[in-house]
Amino acid sequence: MIFPPRVQSLDKHCFIKTFFIKPDSISIFKLTFALMAGIYxxxxxxxxxxxxxxxxxxxxxxxxxKEMIQSILNEINERKNEIExxxxxxxxxxxxxxLEINELDSIIQSIRSNFECNNMVEITLExxxxxxxTSKLKKWKKSGVNRLSIGLQSFKSFDLEWxxxxHTVEESENCISIAQEEGFNDLTVDLIYGLPQLTLKEWENHIQKLIDLKVPHISAYCLTVEKQTALSNWIKKGKIEPAKEEMQSLQFELLVELLHRNNYEQYEISNFCKPNHESKHNSAYWKGEHYIGVGPSAHSFNGKERRWNIANNSMYIKKMNESEDYFEKEFLSSNDQFNELLLTGLRTKYGVSLKKLQSFTQISTNFNDKIKEFKKNNWMIEKDEVLFLSQEGKLMADYITSELFIV
Ligand code: SF4
Known part of the structure; x- marks a missing residue:
């Protein structure tokens, strides 16, 4: 039985949650020279x-x-020397x-005045x-937003309700056309699969709608049941029955198949796009480039260390006001660097350099044998000394990476 990759999570910023939040979790960023830099x-x-x-x-x-926006502006100003x-x-x-348009404007203006911004800067708004x-879209456009990330999740009213x-199904259906009419050609839509009672046919219809609407970028995540959520509570009490893993797997395979057939490239396990519509921001994360994260709970990475802001709104504002530390940080160990290199690289079309992995002295003695075995199983492909996951391997991504991790 093949299961869908469980690293997938629920939202477009899921990789931030899954990979960055917990200092004790497996870290995923590789140390490479930063070609680009982003601000979250x-x-x-x-x-x-x-x-x-x-x-x-x-x-x-x-x-x-008001205080929150001011604290965000203060943090932007305070960190102006961290990235060029x-x-x-x-x-x-x-x-x-x-956000009100004046709030959004003030943050974009503050970034523009504190940092040098590339002429072609990609500005994404979830x-x-x-x-x-229509009126909000016009204002966002005027503010400089040039990419929308729409949290649509489903076209089924039962799912949106529970x-x-x-939003309603009608709003799900209309928002894409309205955005396109206002010139937002660069947009991405989030969908969730593996939902309780979601049939294969319904899932196929959701994907097909996005294809018909000519959405150039789609992020699709399998529902994960997080602790301390209403969903997890309902499942515990037997009020809702989670989807079977076999069904989640079938939905993932259908997603990949249908999007490939319609000329979308799977450039990351959960992300698909038409040519030239990759998310520059997310691709930079996956390539291990530098970024700073501003606001409560945001994470930053500078090539050597990772830091994360306090995940509490009032404490964040208080600490900013009192000029106290509002973040924690840690240096990446060599093992962290290896694991991050592996995890980010293998999930994407960019792959991971075999030589770079082999340069870590702590790799397990059977590392090369495992690579051989994965290649033999047709889960992994090596091209010009770069390792990639095959289509079948993508379904086994979690297993493969965990077998190769340095722990
Ligand atoms: S509560 Fe809903 S809208 Fe808010 S961050 Fe979570 S998924 Fe997004």
């Missing part, structure tokens, strides 16, 4: 709590919204589309369908 802004506000989500956000932000040129700006959350309207999403 975490907007920790949401209208309501989705039942499966354990990201950092608050629904009771109205009282301290910004190639990508990414507003994630939370729900950045909840937006939920219920926040997308997930407590703030």
């Amino acid at each position: 802004i975490h907007i920790p506000f949401c209208k309501q709590k989705c039942t499966y989500c354990d990201f950092h956000f608050s629904t009771t932000y109205h009282t301290y919204r 040129t910004i190639d990508t700006i990414y507003f994630g959350g939370g729900t950045p589309s909840i 937006a939920n369908p219920d926040d997308i309207s 997930m407590n999403r703030a």
Whole structure:
């Protein structure tokens, strides 16, 4: 039995959650020369709590919204010497589309005045369908946003309801066309599969809708049940039955097959795009390039160390106001570097250099035998001394990387 890659998670910023948040978790960034640099802004506000989500956000932000924006501006200013040129700006959350236009403007202006920005800077805004309207799109465009990441998740009302999403099927269906009419040709849509009661036919219809709408970039994540969420509680109490792993696997295979047939490239396990529509920001993460993360719970990486801001809104504001440390940091050990190199590289079309992996003295004695075995099983492909996962290998990604990790 082949199972879908469990590293996949729920949201487009899932890699941040999965890979960066816990200092004791396996770290994934490789140390390479930074060709690009990005800035991630975490907007920790949401209208309501989705039942499966354990990201950092608050629904009771109205009282301290001003202070939060000011703290974010202060952090941007404080960190202006950490990176020279910004190639990508990414507003994630939370729900950045909840921002008033003057708040969004002030953050973009602050980044532009504190850092040198590449002329072609990619500015992505995560937006939920219920926040997308013609007038907002026009304002976002004027602010400089040139890429939208739409948290659509499903076209099925039953799913949107139990997930407590703030939007309707109708809004899911309309928001893409409205965005395209306003000139947002560079957009990506998030979908979730492996949902309870989601049939293969329904999943196929969801994907087909995006293909028909000519969406150039799709991120599709398998539902993971996070601890301390309403979903996990319902499953424990038997109120909801999780999808079978076999069904999740079939849905992943269908996704890959259907998108390949329609000329989307799977450039990362969960990310598919038409030519020239890769996310520059996320690709930079996967290539181990430098970035700074601003706002509560945001993570940063400078090639040598990783740091993460406090995941508490009021503490973040307080510590910023009192000029206290609002983050923790750690240096990456050699083992961390190896594991990160392996994990990020193998999940993408860029692969991972075999020579680079072999240069780590701590690799296990049977490392080369394992690579041979994976190649023999047709899970791994070697081309010009770079290792890639085959299509079948992508389904085994977690197993393969865990077998090769240095622990
Ligand atoms: S909108 Fe996104 S961040 Fe907010 S609760 Fe839902 S999934 Fe989580």
